[in-house]
Amino acid sequence: xxxxxxxxxxxxxxxxxxxxxxxxxxxxxxxxxxxxxxxxxxxxxxxxxxxxxxxxxxxxxxxxxxxxxxxxxxxxxxxxxxxxxxxxxxxxxxxxxxxxxxxxxxxxxxxxxxxxxxxxxxxxxxxxxxxxxxxxxxxxxxxxxxxxxxxxxxxxxxxxxxxxxxxxxxxxxxxxxxxxxxxxxxxxxxxxxxxxxxxxxxxxxxxxxxxxxxxxxxxxxxxxxxxxxxxxxxxxxxxxxxxxxxxxxxxxxxxxxxxxxxxxxxxxxxxxxxxxxxxxxxxxxxxxxxxxxxxxxxxxxxxxxxxxxxxxxxxxxxxxxxxxxxxxxxxxxxxxxxxxxxxxxxxxxxxxxxxxxxxxxxxxxxxxxxxxxxxxxxxxxxxxxxxxxxxxxxxxxxxxxxxxxxxxxxxxxxxxxxxxxxxxxxxxxxxxxxxxxxxxxxxxxxxxxxx
Numbered sequence: 479x480x481x482x483x484x485x486x487x488x489x490x491x492x493x494x495x496x497x498x499x500x501x502x503x504x505x506x507x508x509x510x511x512x513x514x515x516x517x518x519x520x521x522x523x524x525x526x527x528x529x530x531x532x533x534x535x536x537x538x539x540x541x542x543x544x545x546x547x548x549x550x551x552x553x554x555x556x557x558x559x560x561x562x563x564x565x566x567x568x569x570x571x572x573x574x575x576x577x578x579x580x581x582x583x584x585x586x587x588x589x590x591x592x593x594x595x596x597x598x599x600x601x602x603x604x605x606x607x608x609x610x611x612x613x614x615x616x617x618x619x620x621x622x623x624x625x626x627x628x629x630x631x632x633x634x635x636x637x638x639x640x641x642x643x644x645x646x647x648x649x650x651x652x653x654x655x656x657x658x659x660x661x662x663x664x665x666x667x668x669x670x671x672x673x674x675x676x677x678x679x680x681x682x683x684x685x686x687x688x689x690x691x692x693x694x695x696x697x698x699x700x701x702x703x704x705x706x707x708x709x710x711x712x713x714x715x716x717x718x719x720x721x722x723x724x725x726x727x728x729x730x731x732x733x734x735x736x737x738x739x740x741x742x743x744x745x746x747x748x749x750x751x752x753x754x755x756x757x758x759x760x761x762x763x764x765x766x767x768x769x770x771x772x773x774x775x776x777x778x779x780x781x782x783x784x785x786x787x788x789x790x791x792x793x794x795x796x797x798x799x800x801x802x803x804x805x806x807x808x809x810x811x812x813x814x815x816x817x818x819x820x821x822x823x824x825x826x827x828x829x830x831x832x833x834x835x836x837x838x839x840x841x842x843x844x845x846x847x848x849x850x851x852x853x854x855x856x857x858x859x860x861x862x863x864x865x866x867x868x869x870x871x872x873x874x875x876x877x878x879x880x881x882x883x884x885x886x887x888x889x890x891x892x893x894x895x896x897x898x899x900x901x902x903x904x905x906x907x908x909x910x911x912x913x914x915x916x917x918x919x920x921x922x923x924x925x926x927x928x929x
Contacts, residue, residue, distance in 0.1 A: 504537075511540035518542070532727075535603075549600035551581070555722070556692055557661025559809075564678040565606075565654045565665055572676065573607040573646060576666040582692060583658035585609065590641060590652075596659075596691070606654060607646055614642050659688040668845075671829040671852050673805040681809050683917060723752035724759065745790065747815065762790060762813035768916065771905040772873040777818075778900040782862030785819035794916065795872035797825065801864070802855055808872075808915075818868065819860055826856045873912040 504521040511518040518540035525533060534551045567573070579585065580601045585594040594613060602612065617639050624632035645652055656663050661681070667674040684692075717734045730752040738744050749760045777784070791797070793813040797806040811824055830853040858864045913919045 504535075509538065511538075511543065511545060513545040514540060514543040516540060516542040518545075533601075533603075548602075550578075550603050551601055555727070556694060559661055559681040560657070560659035560684050560688060561661045561663060562658075562680040562682060563654075563656040563663065563665045564680070565656075566651060566676045567606065567645075567648060567654055568651050568676060570648050571668070573605065573610075573648065575606050575668060576603070577605060577609060577656070578603055578662075578664040579609065579656060580658055580660055580662040582660040583656050583663040585613075586655040586657070587645070588653055588655070589650075590638070590645075592638075592642070609654075610642055610646055614639055617642075659684050660692055670845075671849065672803050679807065680915065721750065723750070723755060723757055725757040726752065726755040728752060728754035730754075745813075745815070760814070761793075762815045763793065768874045768918065772871070772908050772912065774872075774904040774906060775870045776902040776904075777868045777870075779818075779859065779862070779864075779866055779868065780900055784900075785817065785822075785860060785862070787818045788816075789818055789821065789870070790815050791821065791870060792872055792874060794874040795870050797821070798869040798871060799859075799866055800869070801866040802852070804852075822856055822860055826853050829853070873908045874916055 504523040507520045507522065508517055509520045510516075518538055521537045521539075523535040525535065536549055536551070538545075538547045540546070565572070565575070578601075579599075581599070582596050583601075584596045586592065592613075599612070599616075602608070604612070617635055621632055621635065624635065656665065665677060665679075667677060669675075715735075718731050719734070721730055721732045722728065723730045730750055732748055732750045734746060734748045736744060737747055746763045747760065748763065749758070751758050777787070791811070791814045794808050796808045797811075798804065806825060806828075810828065811821075814821065814824070816824075830849050855864065859866055908916075908918075910919070
């Protein structure tokens, strides 16, 4: 185990960004300047950014030629899915959106037929304008040599550079696409906690080619390994397997069990407990097939006792509160088996307490005030002081509210056996885009063995 790995387990290297922490000082290393070949200094800071895990920030300065360079590297794990950000840049304010771009991310602007391939630039923490400036600087770097050796090519590149510079004025709307198979890139949503209409975030399953490029291609399992098909044994047994803590990366155990929920279906409950940092997580995944129709459940909150309703939210389910103009994407909180009060508290923690733009240099007074007001409205909903509707929309149909008497004898369903008048359940046909997100369009269930 390396020194960094040992310190990571003890929580001594990677710390949250805190300008008031005097102990959080960068490490200074003497290194060679690649511009003048004299010795300069590199400063390394190992830190953690919410929603971006652990990173290494490095800054090089040469006192001889005054050349400087800054970059970031992801020190955390590769995410389970890749991520695709599509941003419609319409105003100059969009140019100030903060962007985290990892080494494995590619950047495209379809209107200019322009692309920065993956692994051609180091990771960066910048803005949309900063990404364009960096692209312009890269194209201008060898222009003097091109003008001397190939003037025609240099002239065309100069024209393209001018088109890139005009994008910063946002005279016309353009599209910025960041595709990161590692899942470690990020574009800011300045409208948080409301939905960003200009930004589309899509999570996707990596292809074998993506895994090979990232160096995580898995080996084929040995033929003599026998799969476990005894479902009765699995239902009566808690499976334990080794994993790493998502917070401190220390070794931890994850417990998994199949559970049959009355009046619903079979689900898989997973729980991870870390003995090093005391971090605890739980997640629920559907153990059955994807339903033929999507399901949308609308619950009208009329009494504080509604907070005691049990609910099952799958990882494909989105949460909407129309009165707050709020929408939570399907992959934000993962699968959960909790109460309505627990779900609202998790939403508040995600939007307010764990928001990376509420602390440090990213925080602004207007943004902090808006998010604080959102947290107060959530508290009022929990206290039963606001008349709102909670909508669970799952295109896979894998979640449900429960009448409060089904899962606990402590509560009584006053409407039983009649339907709940405050709850509306709708079935709908999925769109092509929803099937694409669920990976159903390319799924072949008949004749898949045929060549």
